[in-house]
Amino acid sequence: MEHVKCECGHVNPHGTAFCESCGKPLADLGEKPLLDMRYEGSARRSQTYKKTMIDQIWAFFSSVKVGVALIVITLIASVIGTIFPQQMYIPPNADPAEYYKQQYGWAGKLYYELGFNNLYGSWWYILLIALIGVSLVICSLDRVIPLYRALKRQGVKRHPRFLERQRLFGVSHVSDLDKTMAVLKERLAKRRYHVREEDGHLLAEKGRFSRWGPYVNHIGLIIFLIGAMLRSVPGMYIDRVMWIPEGETKEIPGTNGRYFLKSEKFIFETYEKGKDNEVFNAAIDRVGNGMIAKNYQTNVVLYKRVGPVIPGAKPKLEKVKEYPIRVNEPLEFDHYALYQVDFRLNEPKAMSFQLADKQSGKTFGTVTVDLYDPKESYNLGHGYRVELLSYFPDFEFDEDGNPSTKSRVPNNPAFVFKMYAPDRPKGEVSFVAIQQTIEPFGNNKYKMAFAGLQTRNVSGLTVRRDFTLWILGVGGAIFMIGLIQGMYWNHRRIWVQRVNGELWIAAHTNKNWFGLKNELRRLLDGTGVMMPADQLENEKKAGQGGQAHGTA
Template sequence: MNEIKCECGHVNPEGTVLCEACGKPVEENQHIDGNDKRKLLNMRYDGSARRSQTYNKSIVDKTWNFFSSVKVGVWLIVLALIASGIGTIFPQEQYIPEAATSRDPSIYYEAQYGILGQIYYQLGFHNLYSSWWYMLLIALIGISLVICSIDRFVPLYKALKRQRPRRHTQFLKRQRLFSETDDVTDDEKEKMVSRLKKSRYKVYEEKGHIMAEKGRFSRWGPYVNHIGLIIVLIAALLRMTPFMYMDEYVWVREGEQTVIPGTDGEYHIKNKKFILETYDEDDKRFKEAITQEGMVEKNFQTNAVIYKETGEKIAGAEPELKKVKEEKIQMNHPLKFDGYTIYQSGYQQNEFNSMTFKIHKTNDPDEASLGSFEINLSNPKDTYKLNNGFSVTVSQYYPDYEMEEGEPRSKTNYPRNPAFVFSVNPPDNEESEMSFVGIGKNVDATGENDYKLGIENFEMRYASGLSVKRDYTIPLFIIGAAIFMIGVIQGMYWHHRRIWLHPKNGGMLLAGHTNKNWFGLKRDIEHIIEDTNVKMVKDQQEIE
């Protein structure tokens, strides 16, 4: 790297705009900020040498220079915002309704939204926030923030740390606030220095030259913002790891116990009872809504028990379970345990739990029962044997029956509209009889059956929809947001002010600079020169 020597004797690194010692513009480097063509100096980063403006040879330099550009960072953020906006047009894959005809995204989006849905799916927007390219975009924004911060923070820190009270006259005369007074006494100078100290300025002196400064820490506000944003981006990336973030959904029917997804089979949940409460039709507040919707939920909750597997896991053996917690899960009142949170998210009603069938003779007008059997619709047996010698075999079971193109099928795996193909075996008769039985359906396959099956009774139940979440990234988001707000306050409510007093032939050059709020700096200067012969500074930008 080339070094350039100033007339004051200080050797500046290549890329320095203003001499680090005296502040005089470095002639060989003015092409960077164009100070030769400006009346006022460009005080950005105090004229320090930035890496992105110094090196441009290797691939590392070019990569650094690319990401150090604020324009590149802004464009990356714009692209992320556009992608995020498109991702909200249709629901993400994880939010496809359970009641959808098909939850396969390749089928759902086209069936629900037509050609736009198909394009949406094929471009990968259905799973946007966990897609590799979106995560890469977020990572590039983080890289841009880090490089932008380092490229500017380090040289600015060095420049402010090394600044001297004694500055070149050209540096002072080309400040925005400047005045020159021919006759200033030592008493007036001491009075000004005293007032600066009372105004909480930190005063530095070098051979009669004074520099007063306060609020330097406000210059680090934008970089504190960057640190907060980087922490937020890291938290967003960590949400891709199963350990740091989990969001699962599970249906648990009344009386059932199932493994909680995402816990590697370690935890189980049992739905002891589901409770649904609705508003009364006489309630005037909800009368119109009840008329339109049929009912308005007042409360729906799951009385749940959480179990944890203990002991050694043996394949095929029932796990040993230890009760961890028993609680009521309601809307806005989740159940929390061991870092997991379970929310009451929905419910399904009108689902069959069990059905009881009876056998009677086909031609019997009274349909007198010859025997009955009960089927657990969640786990039906293959064969049911009755005490009177009859046996019934379940040949086909459709939990949620429908006909499609002349073929029977089940829309879902849940018993919402159960239908069966039964094989009835009478006692002492080798020939079986086939029957199709469902809700409102009883079909004799041959038309010659001696026996019929009919629904004698049934039991309904609720299915509780629960969201299972674990999120260890929330503290990181909170910390990042807090740091970001500290940076905003730091940079917004405090200002970096500097005042230079330069003795010259019995007089004085007075100059001032601030990163914002020039009116406040002028007011400070008015206060320190009050009752002295020192001329008030002029705003040279207004003179231009």
């Protein structure tokens, strides 16, 4: 590829639309009256070199069309992802393959089979986002560098053909060129234009930094994407769920066994009439007394493990602090934050039974079975004794019709007791489930009568640690700066030149032509210089006029 030497002596890269220095159109523009000022007519690299594979890949990603297509595809996919709930929001014990089919029919089945159930974490979605990132980087590089070069090298004196092909262009005859030029120069400087002078020609420019707005904006986006990418680096981002019942001490997941949490109490409060401020009465009446949640709170104690971390070993714990975790008031420690996000009220903890004579109803003592760690044998004295033969926390009959358990959570506890009494030394077996008693070996004399259920509340907490948040913040801030930079400032340029004893004025702005025209009007007021004409508008008018004529 060869460089192109303009008649002004400036050497331009191949592919340049008009000379970087003097603005003389290099390519044959034919009848086109106006210059395309985008990217200052500079040679976008990707458009000019397509020899190697690398260049072809580069050219592909540098296309704005490709970028827009990627964004549109991602948007459509994201929309589809909201049609049915994502997998993380379906009940945790449900089989997704079954769940989607059951709930949403064939559409749900298709949804699951195409992988939309876990869309935002799927490899192709992440790949799409990554490709948008690549497109951003390459599009920006491919444009900002030539643009910077072109703006830096622009000469003050422009070729007349550059001037007459600007949208705002006018030719005036003034009596004293020198004086008019001086007045204009002073007025331009007053309007905070940066004025350069060369051989009696003027180039006034302001707001050039607005041209960098989109690229600053892209840098912000790229930093944002890097932040999002870093979330997958181990240790940078932790988002775990922790269920903790009242009274229990558990390891906090995601802390590698270094921190433990004890839940003292879970508190659920509602708005009640009479107890709360009167202003709430109307709302309470509308929704119902005790129906509006007021507070979800878990009172916890945070412990730190001292000594080496060996999973399973009884940890030596050191109290760090007590804290009431409430919604939006997380417990914060060591860059971790524990949020109150969920709860389960009245989870079964222990069940009590009385050993009773079925006939007389006489009782011989109470047995309390811990549903999480039941004892095997319960001695009631006076020769009465109960043994727990089997325990099914989440009872069901399996395929073979045998009693079994579905999980380790006591959702539906069932027990096989063997009851010993002085008159039944061999014992009687009784199968006890909720609302149901089976005596597998015939009629028993004794029974285990339900005597009460101890419950406790369970708090659902989210464990969060995020070292990427500040990166996302910085990226977001830069994004906004770029946006403001590009939106609220315009890059305006005014060329004033003497051509054959006439005063030529041309002006260009990257946006807000209305503002530029107003500024020019004020600038030229009383100088005897004619207001430059808007060639684009004239052309449009002419076109419309012609059309109207044609149809009439």
